[in-house]
Amino acid sequence: MGVETEFGITAVRDGSPVLSPEEVARYLFRPVVAKHRSSNIFTPNASRLYLDVGAHPEYATAECDSLTQLLNSDKAGELIFDRLAVQAEAALERERIGGEIYLFKNNVDSRGNSYGAHENYLVGRALALKPFSLLLMPHLITRQLICGAGIIKNGRFLISQRADQVWESVSSATTRTRPIVNTRDEPHADSHRFRRMHVIVGDSNMSEPTFALKIGSTLLVLEMLEAGFDMPTFELDNPIEYIRDIAADPTGRTELRLKDGTTATALDIQRETCAAARRWLSHRPDEGTPTAELMGVVTLWERVLYAIETQDFSGVDREVDWMIKLRLLTQFKERLGCEWSHPKLAQIDLAYHDIRRTRGLFYLLQSKGLATRWTTDEAIEAAVSTPPQTTRATLRARFLAAADELGAQVNVDWVHLKANRPEPRTVALPDPFSASNEAVDDLISYMISHSD
Ligand SMILES: Nc1ncnc2c1ncn2[C@@H]1O[C@H](COP(=O)(O)OP(=O)(O)OP(=O)(O)O)[C@@H](O)[C@H]1O
Numbered sequence: 001m002g003v004e005t006e007f008g009i010t011a012v013r014d015g016s017p018v019l020s021p022e023e024v025a026r027y028l029f030r031p032v033v034a035k036h037r038s039s040n041i042f043t044p045n046a047s048r049l050y051l052d053v054g055a056h057p058e059y060a061t062a063e064c065d066s067l068t069q070l071l072n073s074d075k076a077g078e079l080i081f082d083r084l085a086v087q088a089e090a091a092l093e094r095e096r097i098g099g100e101i102y103l104f105k106n107n108v109d110s111r112g113n114s115y116g117a118h119e120n121y122l123v124g125r126a127l128a129l130k131p132f133s134l135l136l137m138p139h140l141i142t143r144q145l146i147c148g149a150g151i152i153k154n155g156r157f158l159i160s161q162r163a164d165q166v167w168e169s170v171s172s173a174t175t176r177t178r179p180i181v182n183t184r185d186e187p188h189a190d191s192h193r194f195r196r197m198h199v200i201v202g203d204s205n206m207s208e209p210t211f212a213l214k215i216g217s218t219l220l221v222l223e224m225l226e227a228g229f230d231m232p233t234f235e236l237d238n239p240i241e242y243i244r245d246i247a248a249d250p251t252g253r254t255e256l257r258l259k260d261g262t263t264a265t266a267l268d269i270q271r272e273t274c275a276a277a278r279r280w281l282s283h284r285p286d287e288g289t290p291t292a293e294l295m296g297v298v299t300l301w302e303r304v305l306y307a308i309e310t311q312d313f314s315g316v317d318r319e320v321d322w323m324i325k326l327r328l329l330t331q332f333k334e335r336l337g338c339e340w341s342h343p344k345l346a347q348i349d350l351a352y353h354d355i356r357r358t359r360g361l362f363y364l365l366q367s368k369g370l371a372t373r374w375t376t377d378e379a380i381e382a383a384v385s386t387p388p389q390t391t392r393a394t395l396r397a398r399f400l401a402a403a404d405e406l407g408a409q410v411n412v413d414w415v416h417l418k419a420n421r422p423e424p425r426t427v428a429l430p431d432p433f434s435a436s437n438e439a440v441d442d443l444i445s446y447m448i449s450h451s452d
């Protein structure tokens with residue numbers, strides 16, 4: 001699995017923006033470009049940092065094979081960017097521009113532009129992607145109840161940011177029509193054995209337990225579908241039609257029409273999916289994400305659905321992003337006696353996603369114990385410099401570290417490691433689960449023996 005996150009960026013001095021977001025992003029990437037002569041690189045933890053044209057710096061985690069490992073890598077990306085932001089602030093200061101840099105881990109900017117949080121799940125090649133994606137669809141459109149990040153939009157509170165931004169269920173395009181599952185066939189692995197399921201409907205999460213719910217629940221559904229486990233199938237008439245209605249309804253009571261003429265609510269779909277996942281736990285092979293970890297996911301999932309059913313969020317409003325945010329916003333709304341459209345509330349909504357640990361509202365809540373943890377600062381810090389040890393990411397990291405030490409010229413992508421000198425030599429890593437490889441050892445020896 002891997003998660004790609006695009007960030008919003010701005011620099012502010014004396015309350016007003018300085019420089020365009022594109023320019024701020026270039027300041028952010030300056031040390032990266034100085035070292036690598038590129039703004040598209042792999043980091044020592046084997047993840048990818050990327051600045052496309054435009055203003056949304058992206059971090060794509062290394063390949064992970066368990067949930068908490070993935071969470072740590074994702075959170076490490078925030079730290080990597082935050083540290084670059086601190087360096088960029090110093091550069092702005094030196095150049096007498098000044099200002100503080102803000103990086104937002106959200107999905108919609110103040111002008112309504114949307115940017116993504118993409119989830120990648122490896123599945124077997126034997127599955128036909130389109131029917132499989134359709135089976136996954138009921139979960140993907142209703143899971144916002146458990147893992148939405150919340151947003152104020154057009155004078156009301158919605159539970160998900162991305163729900164408003166997708167227009168199709170399954171397709172190969174990412175920008176034109178924005179499908180929920182992207183079928184572009186780029187497995188970044190042996191294409192005879194594997195597929196990469198690219199899910200682009202999720203919100204970026206600040207809360208650790210919410211991230212665990214988003215990834216963990218989807219992983220469990222994928223596992224059940226791949227294993228042919230007996231789970232409820234909801235054949236929706238037109239899934240995409242409902243995604244926005246569900247986002248606007250924190251009660252989960254939105255009724256969805258099924259192909260057989262009956263209806264089910266979003267909450268029904270979540271409850272039955274979660275119940276199947278609970279049963280699956282005692283059948284699944286205990287590999288990849290440990291069953292004990294997924295047990296924690298299912299237990300939280302059940303608690304969140306119960307809170308939605310009873311409309312008493314108090315038991316989980318430190319764990320689910322949209323509930324944490326709703327609670328905070330409601331306090332301010334009552335204090336101000338204002339409508340949802342009040343600009344102060346929009347400001348709070350945005351500040352929730354500020355990744356600076358000492359400034360962002362989410363992190364201030366977390367430091368006060370008002371947002372529960374799933375992992376630890378130590379584990380996240382370790383993931384800044386250390387790759388996942390159980391996937392090919394560890395080979396990439398070793399190769400990059402050796403090249404860095406030797407000053408050797410190399411090129412790397414998800415599948416390939418290439419030493420450029422004296423003669424170009426490439427090693428392919430088509431199996432993401434393979435964490436040792438003699439050819440990589442040989443390639444490193446080759447670099448060592450030809451270093452000056
Ligand atoms: N075989 C695989 N199965 C699942 N995930 C994978 C696999 N190989 C790589 N990944 C993950 O997929 C993500 C790829 O990120 P990247 O941003 O490079 O994706 P992309 O969709 O190919 O490209 P782009 O964002 O440039 O369109 C990473 O998080 C990586 O860990």
Ligand SMILES: [Mg+2]
Binds near residue numbers: 004058060
């Ligand atoms: Mg990407």
